[in-house]
Amino acid sequence: MAVAAETGIRRVEQIMGMPIVVDVRDDVDDGVLDDLFDWFRAVDRTFSTYKPESEISLIARGELDSKDASADVREILDRCERLREETYGYFDVRAGGTFDPSGLVKGWSVDRGALILDRAGVQNYAINAGGDIVLRGGAHPDAVWRVGIQHPRLRRAVAAVVEGSDLAVATSGAYARGAHVLDPHTGGPPTGVLSVTVTGPELGTADAYATAAYAMGGEAAAAWTVFLPRGYEAMTILEDDRVLLTPSFPRAG
Numbered sequence: 001m002a003v004a005a006e007t008g009i010r011r012v013e014q015i016m017g018m019p020i021v022v023d024v025r026d027d028v029d030d031g032v033l034d035d036l037f038d039w040f041r042a043v044d045r046t047f048s049t050y051k052p053e054s055e056i057s058l059i060a061r062g063e064l065d066s067k068d069a070s071a072d073v074r075e076i077l078d079r080c081e082r083l084r085e086e087t088y089g090y091f092d093v094r095a096g097g098t099f100d101p102s103g104l105v106k107g108w109s110v111d112r113g114a115l116i117l118d119r120a121g122v123q124n125y126a127i128n129a130g131g132d133i134v135l136r137g138g139a140h141p142d143a144v145w146r147v148g149i150q151h152p153r154l155r156r157a158v159a160a161v162v163e164g165s166d167l168a169v170a171t172s173g174a175y176a177r178g179a180h181v182l183d184p185h186t187g188g189p190p191t192g193v194l195s196v197t198v199t200g201p202e203l204g205t206a207d208a209y210a211t212a213a214y215a216m217g218g219e220a221a222a223a224w225t226v227f228l229p230r231g232y233e234a235m236t237i238l239e240d241d242r243v244l245l246t247p248s249f250p251r252a253g
Helices: 030-047 055-060 071-086 102-119 203-216 218-225
Strands: 002-004 009-015 018-024 125-129 132-136 145-150 158-164 167-173 193-200 233-238 243-245
Touching (some): 018 030, 030 102, 055 071, 132 203, 145 167, 158 167, 158 233, 167 203, 193 203, 193 218, 203 218
Antiparallel strands (some): 132 167, 145 158
C-alpha cells in the first residue's frame, strides 16, 4: 500500500512475515520502490525458514551444501560465523537446535535495500522492517528523524526517543515476539534483561549485537555493549527497570 504525502511517499508491504514500511521524504519514482520491494521478496524466497524450497530450508535439511549455495547465502553464513566468534557465541544461528540466520538476514536485507534508494538518488528516507530501522537524511520538514523505542513493559509507552540522520536502530527483547531469543550456552531464555537497543552505521550488525547482548542477560548485556566497535551505541533495560546507556547513545533531548 502506498500513501502519497505533500513531499514523497509512504509504502507498506507484508514481506518476510512482517510489515516493511518505507517512508520517503523526497520525490521518488514508483519504479524505485518497486525495485526495493522486489528485493525484499527475493530475500524471502532465498532465506525464509518457512518456505521449504528456500536455500536456507534446503541447507537445514541437508539437501544443499552451504558451499554450493548462492553468493548471498554464503556471505550471510560467513558473516554469522564471524559474529558468533565476536560475541563469544551469544549470536549463534544454531541456538536452540535449529538453523536460522534470520537474526542477521533482516538487517542485512534492509542495508542492501537502502543502497537501492541511495543509488537512485533518494536522500531522505526511513526503512522500517518489523521495528528495526535504517534512517537517511531528514524527516522533512524536520532536519532529523526521531524514532520512539517501545517500552518493554508498557505497550503504548516509549522508553526513549532516538534522534539521527544516517543511522540504524535495532532492538531485541521478548515483549513483541515472546521468548524467541535463547542463550546458546544454556538453551534457555535470558534473565534479568527486558530489551537491548543498538544503534550504528549498519543495521545487520546492530541487530546481531542487540540479539547477542540480550541473550547474555542481566548486567552482562550492558557491560558487553560498552565495548562495541566504534560507531555502535546501546541502551539496555534491565528487569528491575534500570536503563543503562553507553556514553554516546543518540537519545533525543
